[in-house]
Amino acid sequence: MSGARLERASPAPAGQRAALRADALAGLTAPRKTLPCKWLYDTEGARLFEAITRQPEYYPTRTEVGILREQAPAIAAAVGPGATAVEFGPGDGGKAVLLLSRLQAPAAYVPVEIAPEWLDAVASRVSEEVPGVPVLPVVADFARAFGLPSGVPRERRLGFFPGSTIGNFEPTEAADLLRRFRAALGPGARLLLGADLVKGRAMLEAAYDDAAGVTAAFNLNLLHRLNRELEADFDVPAFRHRAVWNAEEERVEMYLESLRAQRARLAGREIRFAAGETIHTENSHKYRPERLEALADAAGWRARAMWTDQGRLFSVWLLDAR
Ligand code: AVJ
Numbered sequence: 001m002s003g004a005r006l007e008r009a010s011p012a013p014a015g016q017r018a019a020l021r022a023d024a025l026a027g028l029t030a031p032r033k034t035l036p037c038k039w040l041y042d043t044e045g046a047r048l049f050e051a052i053t054r055q056p057e058y059y060p061t062r063t064e065v066g067i068l069r070e071q072a073p074a075i076a077a078a079v080g081p082g083a084t085a086v087e088f089g090p091g092d093g094g095k096a097v098l099l100l101s102r103l104q105a106p107a108a109y110v111p112v113e114i115a116p117e118w119l120d121a122v123a124s125r126v127s128e129e130v131p132g133v134p135v136l137p138v139v140a141d142f143a144r145a146f147g148l149p150s151g152v153p154r155e156r157r158l159g160f161f162p163g164s165t166i167g168n169f170e171p172t173e174a175a176d177l178l179r180r181f182r183a184a185l186g187p188g189a190r191l192l193l194g195a196d197l198v199k200g201r202a203m204l205e206a207a208y209d210d211a212a213g214v215t216a217a218f219n220l221n222l223l224h225r226l227n228r229e230l231e232a233d234f235d236v237p238a239f240r241h242r243a244v245w246n247a248e249e250e251r252v253e254m255y256l257e258s259l260r261a262q263r264a265r266l267a268g269r270e271i272r273f274a275a276g277e278t279i280h281t282e283n284s285h286k287y288r289p290e291r292l293e294a295l296a297d298a299a300g301w302r303a304r305a306m307w308t309d310q311g312r313l314f315s316v317w318l319l320d321a322r
Contacts (some may be wrong), residue, residue, distance in 0.1 A: 018275050021267050028271045037282035042225050048218040054212040063314040064194050071307040073101035078318050084153045086110040087160040088142040093122035095162045108134045114141045159191035167285040180301035191319040198286045201245040208243035208252045216241035216254045232266040254282040
């Protein structure tokens with residue numbers, strides 16, 4: 001497969017650390033403190049996120065997997081034979097295995113992932129569990145403009161973006177992202193997209209603040225990460241996790257709240273907190289079906305089908321490039 005490359009795993013790249021430092025300094029010296037949610041996912045963060053998906057309150061993962069299983073015949077019929085599945089951010093490859101094993105004679109699987117060591121693991125897992133489907137891994141940051149290598153078949157491309165990862169993006173950024181997927185996949189492509197749906201506050205806030213404290217640990221790990229990687233000295237137990245449903249913006253917002261007035265050192269700077277002051281660490285946007293359709297439309301896609309669960313908690317969409 002010409003063009004696709006599989007790089008070797010590299011430990012904590014220096015460029016990453018510089019980017020983390022720059023983001024942390026900018027975000028923590030702003031009047032309203034904030035940190036980009038992508039930094040939640042170091043090795044420990046990825047492990048904690050995996051644990052979140054097994055919490056009883058966190059309905060999205062099991063609901064989406066249930067939809068993909070139960071609607072597999074309808075999805076496979078709508079997609080048709082010979083698809084090349086291009087997954088943006090494949091995680092552990094579990095959903096790819098589920099999809100590929102249900103599609104009719106998929107032509108290839110193309111995981112697109114920024115971290116080469118993850119990509120390696122996903123490629124091995126999928127090759128092993130879905131033998132006979134060629135795996136063409138691509139190292140790329142799908143959050144920026146990217147192209148697919150020439151070795152990826154052009155016919156019947158099916159983008160795959162499950163997990164409601166779309167929810168991490170502001171609506172205008174989400175539209176940009178869907179537009180980039182369309183550009184990378186080319187004319188005639190389809191996109192299978194998972195999006196979490198708007199629902200009542202209690203269920204949403206519980207999903208992002210589970211009783212076992214796993215989401216709290218996931219959020220607080222960001223401060224541990226700053227301590228580990230930037231030699232900062234945050235007193236982590238002096239912060240607490242908060243999850244709030246913002247009904248106006250239709251998103252769950254995650255914060256780290258300072259329990260008292262305190263200061264921390266970070267990259268030669270002093271960061272001060274008032275008691276009750278917060279760091280905004282993540283947004284998880286939820287969609288109403290009509291808003292998702294409008295978003296897709298604005299980005300050059302037309303909704304062809306939508307599948308949901310009995311409780312209408314989560315949605316899986318098949319979009320056609322317009
Ligand atoms: C990985 C972005 C889909 O928003 O539900 C879960 C991340 N954060 N619990 C989500 C997350 C806290 C998750 N996504």
